[in-house]
Amino acid sequence: MARPQTRTGEGRRRASHSMESVLAEAAALLDEAGPSALTFRALAGRLGGGAASIYWYVANKDELLDRTTDYVIGDVLAAIEKLPPAGDPIDELRAMALTLFDAIVERSWLAAYFMRNSDVQGNALRLYEKLGQPTLRLDLTARQRFHAVSAVVGVVVGSAIDLGRELPEGFLDSGVKRDDFLGHYAGAWRELDPEEFPFVHEIVDEFDGHDDVEQFRAALELTLTGLRRQAGA
Incomplete structure (x- = not known):
């Protein structure tokens, strides 16, 4: 990563910490308490300096979030590059998608800033390039490749966000578990008029206690199956 330009004047001394330490501590703060906890004051306190020292590295919180996201994505990219090669391009795409999904589930804040600012x-x-390269081995147009990778990223990021979503405050305060939360709504759905809500009545038993990761994998497979059929593979 190129060293950022000095933000507050060339005469000021460089802070004693490094860009890597700033981003590592920022990621730790985000992991612990989310974006609201990431302030320059809190970050500087963890690094042992003043808040003004952070401005040597980034201009504002948005840039800090973008650079911290990219710092973490660097680990995801390294993990993807270690995946064993697959002869089938769709199998390669699936393996990469699963790796990215696991990373976002582990760090729910990551989804909001992934690919937000490709300049930094x-x-x-x-x-994104790695995800797209397997599609170059499929019989697709440029537009179809673009839509295919966009669909895969959408399924991965959207599913990971849904999996990391907290229960409503009232349920959290009561100590209700996830399965009880689902069961509460499943019970209410079963009371609905089946003529007005035939689909809901059809799937309510599947919804009640469903596995979110299984649901994600099913959505990913639907997407990849459609891609395979489109490419005639």
Whole structure:
């Protein structure tokens, strides 16, 4: 990563910490308490300096979030590059999608900033490139490749966001578990008029206690199956 230009004047001394340490501590804060906890004051306190020292590295919180996201995506990219080669391009795409999904589930804040600013997110752009390269071995147009990778990213990121979503405050305060939460709504759905809500009545038993990861994998397979059929593979 290129060293940022000095933000507050060339005469000021460089902070004693490094860009890597700033981003590592920022990621730790985000992991612990989410974006609201990431302030320059809190970050500087963890690094042992003043809040003004963070401005040597980034201009504002948005840039800090983008660079921290890219720092973490660097690890995801490294994991993807270690995946064993597959002869089938769709199998390769699936393996990469699952790796990205696991990373976002582990760090729910990641989804909001992934690919938000490719000017500073070089790792994210490289990851996007990696996801797209297998489609070059399929009989698709440029538009179809673009739509295919966009669909895969959408399924991965959207599913990971849904999996990391907290229960409503009232349920959290009561100590209700996830299965009880689903059961509460499943019970209410079963009371609906089946003529007005035939689909809901059809799937309510599947919804009640469903596995979110299984649901994600099913959505990913539907997407990849459609891609395979489109490519005639």
